[in-house]
Every structure is written in structure tokens, then in C-alpha cells.
Amino acid sequence: MFKYLKQLTSLVAMVAVLFTFTTESMAAKKSKTLKNTQKKGFVRCGVSQGLPGFSNADAAGNWTGIDVDVCRAVAAAVLGDANKVKFTPLSAKERFTALTSGEIDILSRNTTWTLSRDADIGLTFVGVNFYDGQGFMVRKSSGITSTSQFKNGISACTNIGTTTELNMRDFFNSKGIKYEPVAFEKADEVVAAYDAGRCDTYTTDKSGLAAQRTKMSNPDEHIVLPETVSKEPLGPVVRQGDSVWEDIVRWSLNTMIEAEEYGITSANADMMKTSDNPAIKRLVGAEGEMGAAFGLDNEWNLRIIKQVGNYGESYKRNIADTGILPDRGPNELWTKGGILYVPPSR
Amino acid sequence: MNFKLKDIGPQLLTVIAVVLVFGFFTYNAQVNMENRGIDFGYGFLSQESSFDVQFSLIEYDGSHSYFRAYLVGLLNTILVSVIGIVIATILGVIVGIARLSPNYLINKFAAFYVEFFRNIPLLLQIFFWYFAALRALPLPQDAEAMFGIAFLTIKGLYVPAFIWQNFNIFFYSIVAAIIAIIVIRYQAKKLQETQGKQTPVLLISIGLILVLPLISFLIGGVRLSFEVPVLKQLATTSFIYEGGVSLPPELIALALSLSLYTATFIAECVRAGIQGIGKGQKEAAASIGLTPNQVLKLVVMPQALRIIIPPTTNQYLNLTKNSSLAAAIAYPDLVLVFAGTALMQTGKAIEIVSITMFTYLSLSITISLFMNWYNNKIAIQEK
Numbered sequence: 002m003f004k005y006l007k008q009l010t011s012l013v014a015m016v017a018v019l020f021t022f023t024t025e026s027m028a029a030k031k032s033k034t035l036k037n038t039q040k041k042g043f044v045r046c047g048v049s050q051g052l053p054g055f056s057n058a059d060a061a062g063n064w065t066g067i068d069v070d071v072c073r074a075v076a077a078a079v080l081g082d083a084n085k086v087k088f089t090p091l092s093a094k095e096r097f098t099a100l101t102s103g104e105i106d107i108l109s110r111n112t113t114w115t116l117s118r119d120a121d122i123g124l125t126f127v128g129v130n131f132y133d134g135q136g137f138m139v140r141k142s143s144g145i146t147s148t149s150q151f152k153n154g155i156s157a158c159t160n161i162g163t164t165t166e167l168n169m170r171d172f173f174n175s176k177g178i179k180y181e182p183v184a185f186e187k188a189d190e191v192v193a194a195y196d197a198g199r200c201d202t203y204t205t206d207k208s209g210l211a212a213q214r215t216k217m218s219n220p221d222e223h224i225v226l227p228e229t230v231s232k233e234p235l236g237p238v239v240r241q242g243d244s245v246w247e248d249i250v251r252w253s254l255n256t257m258i259e260a261e262e263y264g265i266t267s268a269n270a271d272m273m274k275t276s277d278n279p280a281i282k283r284l285v286g287a288e289g290e291m292g293a294a295f296g297l298d299n300e301w302n303l304r305i306i307k308q309v310g311n312y313g314e315s316y317k318r319n320i321a322d323t324g325i326l327p328d329r330g331p332n333e334l335w336t337k338g339g340i341l342y343v344p345p346s347r
Numbered sequence: 348m349n350f351k352l353k354d355i356g357p358q359l360l361t362v363i364a365v366v367l368v369f370g371f372f373t374y375n376a377q378v379n380m381e382n383r384g385i386d387f388g389y390g391f392l393s394q395e396s397s398f399d400v401q402f403s404l405i406e407y408d409g410s411h412s413y414f415r416a417y418l419v420g421l422l423n424t425i426l427v428s429v430i431g432i433v434i435a436t437i438l439g440v441i442v443g444i445a446r447l448s449p450n451y452l453i454n455k456f457a458a459f460y461v462e463f464f465r466n467i468p469l470l471l472q473i474f475f476w477y478f479a480a481l482r483a484l485p486l487p488q489d490a491e492a493m494f495g496i497a498f499l500t501i502k503g504l505y506v507p508a509f510i511w512q513n514f515n516i517f518f519y520s521i522v523a524a525i526i527a528i529i530v531i532r533y534q535a536k537k538l539q540e541t542q543g544k545q546t547p548v549l550l551i552s553i554g555l556i557l558v559l560p561l562i563s564f565l566i567g568g569v570r571l572s573f574e575v576p577v578l579k580q581l582a583t584t585s586f587i588y589e590g591g592v593s594l595p596p597e598l599i600a601l602a603l604s605l606s607l608y609t610a611t612f613i614a615e616c617v618r619a620g621i622q623g624i625g626k627g628q629k630e631a632a633a634s635i636g637l638t639p640n641q642v643l644k645l646v647v648m649p650q651a652l653r654i655i656i657p658p659t660t661n662q663y664l665n666l667t668k669n670s671s672l673a674a675a676i677a678y679p680d681l682v683l684v685f686a687g688t689a690l691m692q693t694g695k696a697i698e699i700v701s702i703t704m705f706t707y708l709s710l711s712i713t714i715s716l717f718m719n720w721y722n723n724k725i726a727i728q729e730k
């Protein structure tokens with residue numbers, strides 16, 4: 002009898018320990034995510050399964066892209082080294098679950114900021130690193146030069162689980178066109194099917210179209226139609242409930258954009274410490290206590306600029322120089338006719 | 348007292364442990380969802396889905412509810428499973444018997460087919476049929492007509508649609524033919540048991556199923572016409588067929604790969620079943636004067652079926668579950684439509700995954716129950 006009693010007690014004790022462990026970890030500490038990240042020594046970042054310009058791995062497994070640079074900026078700020086990032090490639094379908102379940106800490110995967118995503122599913126969008134819009138790609142030989150030439154019966158290839166699927170319906174419905182949606186789970190399969198002639202048009206965000214076009218067997222045979230049928234502000238996402246971590250990611254991105262505004266680059270960041278402009282000095286950690294509120298040191302933003310570069314450098318390196326979208330369009334600074342405008346670091 | 352506790356104690360502890368573990372996971376999920384502001388509930392099922400689906404057996408578009416989208420996915424899963432099971436069974440039986448053929452070529456060909464298709468991962472086969480075979484198909488404008496009425500193109504198989512007049516009369520004639528066949532079979536069996544007379548049941552059955560519907564055409568006013576698909580130009584190099592029925596290439600590729608793959612396993616079940624019948628049985632049957640056909644029909648098959656059915660049931664279950672690989676090639680099955688798009692748009696991961704799991708469980712149990720019932724029916728009934 003006592004034997005079993007002992008077993009029972011140890012079992013109960015074990016369960017009790019498990020419970021206290023969870024309840025304790027639930028208690029709002031300063032930032033659980035920041036603490037865990039510093040303990041692990043790397044930032045856990047969810048990216049796409051390969052979208053040139055945004056997040057794409059080369060043959061050696063090195064990730065590049067403007068979405069990748071957001072995670073690298075956070076790593077530079079938090080860990081002091083922009084390379085201390087563990088990238089997890091995710092499909093559109095998996096991405097939010099991976100974030101809410103705690104498998105990754107930042108989702109930087111050309112994700113559209115919408116009301117329902119922000120409000121419903123335990124996510125918080127921290128900003129916009131690319132202003133995009135949905136468009137259509139067709140074969141040049143089809144002679145189609147505008148979406149107004151679309152006719153009943155057109156088949157459209159796209160990804161499942163994206164805002165694209167919803168916008169497509171809104172678009173075709175508003176035009177009164179009957180269409181055949183062919184939705185794949187992975188972008189590579191969408192491209193393969195469209196390339197083979199399964200679909201008359203391929204629809205996704207215009208930056209995505211431009212990037213995927215480079216993967217087609219003959220990119221020159223395809224054109225992206227001029228119309229933009231939706232607003233797609235893409236940006237990094239974090240889990241709800243850790244406002245410090247949220248702020249770190251938000252201000253890492255803001256730092257990159259503001260650095261471009263003030264002309265601070267990875268090359269001249271150190272020299273800017275002696276600038277006469279206090280706004281510049283704050284951005285390179287030479288004035289004020291800009292890191293204390295996050296639990297970081299004062300040079301967190303300097304490290305971002307030195308190791309990753311400002312937004313303009315990141316854009317040029319990843320999107321302009323690779324020939325995806327040489328023209329920055331709306332993704333130009335507000336001072337140069339674009340809509341990139343971030344709150345001041347002060 | 349001690350004796351009882353020794354008996355019950357470990358079991359009780361196991362039950363408590365299981366309950367506690369489940370309780371812990373549920374509690375943990377609840378706390379975490381609450382912390383992250385995720386609501387739990389099935390209310391979303393009645394909301395408007397606002398996404399379209401490529402292919403649906405029931406009327407559906409984005410203005411319908413998520414529940415309707417669930418039904419669309421479920422029916423598409425059932426459709427591809429039923430097509431797959433029928434083709435896999437027919438093909439499996441043929442190949443299984445062919446493997447026992449004394450003809451060297453047929454025998455080796457069947458063996459090669461089985462070894463080849465069952466040893467390549469199914470997902471690869473699906474990709475092969477969809478991407479490799481699809482690329483080889485012509486564009487709609489280049490397609491050659493099959494029999495002048497059907498077109499196999501990269502955008503799908505277009506076949507003529509049947510346009511019926513007085514379809515119900517035709518339908519009743521078929522029902523009448525089936526009832527007549529059942530009655531005749533019963534009578535023939537009775538005649539054989541009481542007087543030993545043989546009736547050509549098969550010939551009479553074929554005659555009935557042909558003649559009764561024919562009569563419905565001649566005097567019942569049933570008319571059948573065909574709507575042949577017609578090529579329509581969308582843009583300079585972009586065409587589709589309009590009219591008729593179109594089967595999406597995704598359905599064709601998926602049904603084809605599922606049946607080719609599963610047929611290999613069914614073929615092995617059939618071969619095992621037939622080989623499991625002792626040689627003496629056949630010799631004994633032959634010695635009492637049964638013809639080779641009668642030996643197969645009356646002695647071998649009834650016994651072989653009892654060996655074939657249980658493992659074949661497993662294959663049917665596998666096929667149904669494997670159909671969820673559809674998501675890879677855009678066939679809108681339950682996983683793609685409901686556990687894919689709907690999950691993404693609502694973010695209700697726990698609810699949707701649990702519904703999907705429960706649905707597959709129900710489908711599998713239904714198939715199992717039916718096959719068990721059939722297996723019991725053909726089992727030896729001791730008199």
C-alpha cells in the first residue's frame with residue numbers, strides 16, 4: 002500500500018512542478034523573448050521558402066533579402082552579431098502557427114498587414130518594410146496588356162493561405178469575370194504550373210511576380226500587367242504579449258529607415274558619432290540613452306547600421322541590384338517622393 | 348484488500364496519469380491562447396469564407412460559409428478516394444491474377460509493375476504525373492480531338508456533357524432491370540439447389556440491363572443529346588474549351604497516381620489470397636467434375652476472398668488518407684481547402700485541425716465498418 006502511495010505522491014509532485022513551471026513562466030517578466038534569445042545566442046527568424054530579394058538562400062545556405070535583413074538587424078542589436086540568426090523557411094500556411102506556438106520569435110516573410118491578422122490570431126505587426134500591391138503576370142504572346150482584357154474562363158495560379166486568394170476573388174467579382182482559381186501550397190509549384198501553361202495568369206504581390214519571373218524558364222516571355230489591384234503593406238510580425246520584444250523589432254526596422262534619411266551608411270556610421278546633428282548622434286549611440294528602455298546597451302543602433310546597413314543599402318543590395326525592382330516606387334523615403342516615413346528615434 | 352489493490356493499483360495510476368497529462372496539455376493550450384489573445388470557438392464556421400475554390404461538386408463560391416467550404420473539401424476528398432478505390436481494385440485484381448499467370452511475359456510484366464510502383468514514394472509519383480506528364484500535354488488550341496468529341500489538354504480533360512430528357516424514366520428502367528436480375532438470380536439458385544438445373548444467369552442479366560433502358564428510349568420518351576466542348580479564344584495565345592464537362596488535371600493526376608500506387612498493394616493481397624488456397628482444394632473440386640471456371644468461382648474465390656478482404660481494407664484506408672497529398676498539386680481536397688486556406692484566413696488552428704482529424708477518422712471508420720460487414724458476410728457460415 003505504501004509503495005503505491007509513494008509512487009502516487011511523486012507523480013502528483015511531478016505534475017505540480019510542471020504546473021508551477023508554466024504558471025511562473027506566464028508571469029509577465031520584462032521580456033521573456035529577449036531573455037531566451039540572449040540565452041540561446043541566436044535570433045529565431047521565420048522566412049519564406051525562397052523569394053529572391055526578400056528571403057532567399059544561396060547554394061551555400063546563406064540567406065539574403067530585405068526580410069532577412071530585418072532579422073539580422075535585430076540580431077545585431079540584441080546579440081551584437083548580425084550573423085547570429087537561425088532561419089526557418091515557412092510556407093504561407095505554416096507561418097502564423099510557427100510564430101504563435103513559439104517556434105520562431107520574428108516572422109519576416111513578406112506578410113501583409115491586415116486588420117483581421119493583427120486583431121484575431123495572436124500576432125502584432127511592428128511596421129512595414131515594403132509597400133506592395135497585387136498584380137497579374139501573363140505571357141507576352143497572349144497579347145494581353147491590361148487586366149481589362151481578361152475574359153470569362155481565365156485560369157489564375159496562386160498560393161493558398163494568402164491575402165492574394167481573397168483579393169483575386171474581389172477583383173474578378175467586381176469585374177464580373179468567371180475565373181478558375183488554381184491554388185498551390187508552395188510558390189515553386191505555382192511557378193512551375195504557370196510556366197507549363199496550366200494557367201493563363203499568375204497573380205501575387207507585384208514584388209513577388211518580379212522576383213518569381215527570374216525563376217521562369219524564359220523570363221522575357223512574361224510581363225507583369227500595370228494594374229495594381231490591392232494594397233499589400235508587408236512587414237515583420239511578432240507574437241502578442243511581449244511588448245518589449247515588439248519594440249525592439251519595430252525600432253530595429255525604424256533605425257534602418259531613419260539612418261537612410263540622415264545619410265548614415267554602414268561605411269560612415271563610426272564617423273557620424275562626431276556629427277553636429279543630435280538626431281544623427283542619437284542614431285549611432287553617441288547621445289542619449291536610447292537602448293536602456295529595451296534592456297540593451299547604447300550602441301545597439303550603431304551595430305545595426307554598421308553590420309546590416311541602412312534601408313537604402315539593403316534595398317539596393319537585395320532588390321535593385323538583382324534586377325527585381327530597380328525603381329523603388331513607394332518604397333522611397335518621404336523626403337524623396339515615396340511613403341517611407343518612420344517616427345523619430347529620440 | 349491487498350490483493351485487490353495490487354490488481355487495480357497500477358491500472359488506476361495509469362488512468363490518473365493519462366488524465367493528468369491530457370489535462371496538462373489542455374490547460375497549457377488554454378493559458379497560452381489566452382495570453383496571446385486567441386479566442387477558441389467554432390462560430391467562424393457560419394461566417395462568409397470569401398475565397399473561391401477551383402472545383403466543387405456542390406454549388407459554392409466565396410459568399411458561402413466556411414462550413415460550406417468544408418463540405419466542398421470533404422466531397423472532393425470522397426470523390427478522389429472513390430475513383431481511386433474503384434480503379435485500384437480493378438487494376439489490383441487484374442495484376443494480382445496476372446502475377447500467377449503461367450505466361451512468362453504477363454507474369455514478369457505484372458511483377459515489374461508491382462515492384463516499380465510500390466517502391467517509389469507516392470508524393471514523387473504525384474509530382475511526376477502532375478508536373479512531368481502535364482507538361483507533355485498540348486495547349487487547348489493544339490489538342491487533337493479524341494473520337495471527335497473529347498479533348499485532353501494541359502488545362503484538363505474536356506468531355507461532352509449528357510443532356511437528358513425524361514431522365515427519371517431512364518433511371519427507373521435501370522432500377523427495374525437491377526430488381527429483375529436479383530429476382531432471377533434468386534430463382535436460378537433455388538432451381539439449381541432443388542433440381543440441379545443450371546441457368547445462364549450472366550447472359551440474362553446483361554440482356555436485361557441493356558434491353559430495359561433501350562425500351563425506355565424507344566417508347567418512354569427518353570432522349571439523350573451531347574454538348575460537345577467548343578474551343579474559345581481568351582487572348583491571342585490563350586484558349587479554353589467551353590461547354591461539356593471539364594475534369595481538372597489535378598484530379599486526373601491525383602486519381603491516377605493514387606490508384607497506380609495502391610493497385611500494387613492490392614495485387615499482392617490478391618496473389619496472396621489465391622496462393623493461400625491449398626492445391627488439394629482445386630484438385631478435389633476438379634475430381635468431382637467441376638469445370639475450371641466453376642473451380643475458380645465456387646471453390647477458390649470464396650475462400651480466397653476471406654484472405655484478401657482484411658489487408659485490402661487497409662489499402663482502401665491508406666488510399667483515402669493518402670489523398671490528402673492533394674495539397675501539393677492544387678487539388679482542392681479537405682486538407683487544401685479547409686486545413687489550408689480556411690485555416691489561414693481564420694487562424695483557428697486548433698479548431699480546424701481537430702475537425703479535419705475527426706473527419707478523416709470518421710471516413711476511415713466508415714470504410715472499416717463496411718469492409719468488416721462485407722468480410723463477415725462472406726465468412727464461412729457453419730450450418
